[in-house]
Amino acid sequence: MYFTQKSEQLLKAYFFSDIHFGTESPRKEKAKRKLLKLFLNRVMTDSKDLFIIGDLFDLWFEYKTAIQKEHFEVLHLLKNAIDDGLNIHYVAGNHDFWVGDFLKNEFGIHVYMEPSFFTFDSKRFFLSHGDGIAKNDTGYRLLKKVFRFKPNITMYRWLHPDLGIPLAKWVSGTSRKHSGSIDLHDEDDYIEYAEEHIGKGADFVLMGHRHNPVKHLFPNDKCYVNTGDWLHHYSYAVYEHGSLELKDLKNEFTHIFHSMDTNV
Numbered sequence: 566m567y568f569t570q571k572s573e574q575l576l577k578a579y580f581f582s583d584i585h586f587g588t589e590s591p592r593k594e595k596a597k598r599k600l601l602k603l604f605l606n607r608v609m610t611d612s613k614d615l616f617i618i619g620d621l622f623d624l625w626f627e628y629k630t631a632i633q634k635e636h637f638e639v640l641h642l643l644k645n646a647i648d649d650g651l652n653i654h655y656v657a658g659n660h661d662f663w664v665g666d667f668l669k670n671e672f673g674i675h676v677y678m679e680p681s682f683f684t685f686d687s688k689r690f691f692l693s694h695g696d697g698i699a700k701n702d703t704g705y706r707l708l709k710k711v712f713r714f715k716p717n718i719t720m721y722r723w724l725h726p727d728l729g730i731p732l733a734k735w736v737s738g739t740s741r742k743h744s745g746s747i748d749l750h751d752e753d754d755y756i757e758y759a760e761e762h763i764g765k766g767a768d769f770v771l772m773g774h775r776h777n778p779v780k781h782l783f784p785n786d787k788c789y790v791n792t793g794d795w796l797h798h799y800s801y802a803v804y805e806h807g808s809l810e811l812k813d814l815k816n817e818f819t820h821i822f823h824s825m826d827t828n829v
Contacts (some may be wrong), residue, residue, distance in 0.1 A: 576686060579608045581801040582618035582658065582694065582773025583794035586639055596825045597795060598638055603818055604801075605646045614685075615651055618773040618792055619658020619694030627665035640672070647673050656681055658774065659696035682767065688807065691759075691767040695774030695791070698758050756781055759789035769809050771802060778811050 581604075584597065608615050622636055632640075647653060654675045657664050668674040680693035759770035763783055770789040778793030778800040790809055793800030799814040799822075815822055 577612040577803065577805045578614040578616060578685070579612055579801060579803050580616045580618060580692075580771050580790075580792050581795070582792045583620045583776055583796065585620055585623040585660070585794070585796055587623040587633075587635060588796070593825050596821055598642070599824075600795070600799075600814065600818060600821045601639065602642050603821070604814065605642060605651070607817075609646060609649060609651055613650060613652055614654065615646075616654045616656070616683075616692060616771070618656050618692055618771055619696075620660045620773065621655070623660055625661050626663040627667050632667060643674070644672055654683070654692075656692045656694055658694035661694075686804075686807075688768045688804075689766050690804075691762040691765075691770045693758075693770075693772050695755065695772035698772075698774075699754050752779060752781070755779075755791065756789060759783075763787050763789075769804070771809075780809075780811050 584601070586594065586597065589597070605615075621639070622633075624633070625636075626633070643653060652675065653672075654677070655661075655664075655668065656677045657679075664676055664678065669676050677692075680691065683690045683692065755772060755775065759772070759781065760783065762770050768787050772789070772791050773794070775791055776794040776796060776798070777791060778798050779789075779791040781789045783789070786807070788809055790802050790811060792802050793811070795814075801812050801814065803810055803812055
């Protein structure tokens with residue numbers, strides 16, 4: 566199922582994916598939160614639209630009356646940005662199976678559980694996290710149906726959060742290891758998927774999931790971009806004046822990376 570969002574006044578937009586808050590050492594997590602704050606401030610100087618293409622958190626699971634307290638500071642940063650006028654669009658990833666109404670109702674984040682078309686600045690964008698696209702990832706495509714089956718989510722919420730969230734984190738970690746064990750580095754499946762949606766009218770196709778920043782050009786100035794991650798590459802994409810480019814935060818906020826471990 567696809568959705569269309571229109572914004573006739575958009576001149577510049579930012580895109581990122583796969584920060585996976587909650588996976589690294591406390592030192593790195595703190596530095597990444599500071600990096601996100603600086604990045605959001607940067608975005609708001611010249612844009613009103615930020616697109617998160619999945620897996621902001623390594624796990625996001627909503628109970629009806631409880632959320633994960635370790636993500637409070639990140640949520641606070643997003644809320645401040647939204648209150649200051651930033652439109653945040655969130656396309657769910659493979660670690661976002663259990664997104665409910667909290668981000669939408671309490672924060673005003675535009676959430677899309679399926680790959681989505683967006684039309685703005687006279688261009689047509691197609692955004693997909695990228696999970697399940699690799700042709701040899703048949704096991705994940707089956708698990709995705711199980712995880713997103715609403716009765717299963719309802720039953721899981723019967724577990725107390727102190728039990729349910731640690732168990733869900735274990736599942737999330739298993740999913741990450743599974744993704745790393747298959748050949749996601751063969752770009753052909755992703756290029757083919759992007760080309761298919763360019764054939765459906767997209768000018769630009771953006772994905773994440775592979776944790777590897779890539780830009781692939783098609784004829785007539787159309788392209789596919791994978792936004793990479795903030796675990797190893799610290800990359801993002803920016804659209805302006807009909808062009809979509811990959812950027813590197815390491816070159817822009819070098820002082821933040823000095824506060825991280827030396828192997829970053």
